[in-house]
Amino acid sequence: MYKINEVFETIQGEASYTGTPSIFLRLQGCPVGCSWCDTKQTWDVDNVYKVSLDETVEKKADSDHWAQASAANILALFQSRGYTAKHVVITGGEPCMYDLNPVCNLLHENGFSTQIETSGTFEILAPAQTWVTVSPKINMRGGFEVLTTAMQRANEIKHPVAMQKHVEELEELFVKTGVNPKLVYLQPISQKESATKLAIKTCIAKNWRLSIQVHKYLGIN
Numbered sequence: 239m240y241k242i243n244e245v246f247e248t249i250q251g252e253a254s255y256t257g258t259p260s261i262f263l264r265l266q267g268c269p270v271g272c273s274w275c276d277t278k279q280t281w282d283v284d285n286v287y288k289v290s291l292d293e294t295v296e297k298k299a300d301s302d303h304w305a306q307a308s309a310a311n312i313l314a315l316f317q318s319r320g321y322t323a324k325h326v327v328i329t330g331g332e333p334c335m336y337d338l339n340p341v342c343n344l345l346h347e348n349g350f351s352t353q354i355e356t357s358g359t360f361e362i363l364a365p366a367q368t369w370v371t372v373s374p375k376i377n378m379r380g381g382f383e384v385l386t387t388a389m390q391r392a393n394e395i396k397h398p399v400a401m402q403k404h405v406e407e408l409e410e411l412f413v414k415t416g417v418n419p420k421l422v423y424l425q426p427i428s429q430k431e432s433a434t435k436l437a438i439k440t441c442i443a444k445n446w447r448l449s450i451q452v453h454k455y456l457g458i459n
């Protein structure tokens with residue numbers, strides 16, 4: 239069973255799949271504690287906020303309400319909503335706190351492609367076809383460490399940056415894990431002008447890519 243914070247259909251706004259119509263499945267719970275996290279409503283799993291699955295669909299505003307659902311419940315929900323997107327982005331919270339094999343396998347069997355957005359601090363339990371975006375969380379409050387296995391499994395790395403220190407931490411992580419990823423994205427934290435300038439400058443210097451959170455510029459989910 240999965241704990242679902244929200245389900246919505248939109249355009250993927252980050253990294254390689256930017257522009258792709260996608261169904262977002264946001265799972266509840268994350269212990270990593272990034273100070274600048276834009277989904278703090280997913281951190282805690284409080285039974286007081288348990289609701290029906292329908293109440294987590296296309297929420298009008300962020301909330302820490304969540305619903306319990308099986309892989310079959312999730313597929314049935316997507317079908318009943320009449321969504322047209324065939325790409326499913328599983329995010330959170332930290333989705334890798336859950337075994338994602340059942341939901342990803344069922345979605346693949348039904349013609350969907352899947353993508354996971356993860357901090358890389360938990361073992362990634364997902365099929366080989368799933369596109370894995372690792373956004374490595376280094377020295378965050380929760381004290382979790384990025385796993386080398388997560389770095390090795392990543393199809394792309396996406397690193398939020400606001401200060402030069404964040405770039406240096408990322409490079410140290412590549413050395414420490416011995417992973418030299420083909421696709422590295424820098425994502426300015428919270429659309430700050432100084433962060434965006436730093437990301438642009440660094441991407442050009444290192445031949446990395448820029449990921450701006452397109453959905454935030456568009457004012458969509």
Ligand SMILES: C[S@@+](CC[C@H](N)C(=O)[O-])C[C@H]1O[C@@H](n2cnc3c(N)ncnc32)[C@H](O)[C@@H]1O
Nearest residue numbers: 274275276330331332355356357373398427428
């Ligand atoms: C909210 S997280 C959820 C998935 C997972 N816990 C993770 O951190 O990858 C989704 C993505 O948003 C990024 N993110 C979160 N807050 C951000 C912010 N304020 N500015 C830029 N990116 C942010 C994360 O690094 C991650 O790549």
Ligand SMILES: Nc1nc2[nH]cc(C(=O)O)c2c(=O)[nH]1
Nearest residue numbers: 249250251252329355453459
């Ligand atoms: N449009 C859109 N694209 C996204 N890419 C990653 C997101 C996330 O919160 O994980 C996200 C999101 O919340 N909205």
Ligand code: SF4
Nearest residue numbers: 268270271272275357
């Ligand atoms: S790991 Fe992801 S969900 Fe958790 S606090 Fe950090 S950005 Fe937010």
Ligand SMILES: [Mg+2]
Nearest residue numbers: 276277329459
């Ligand atoms: Mg988001």
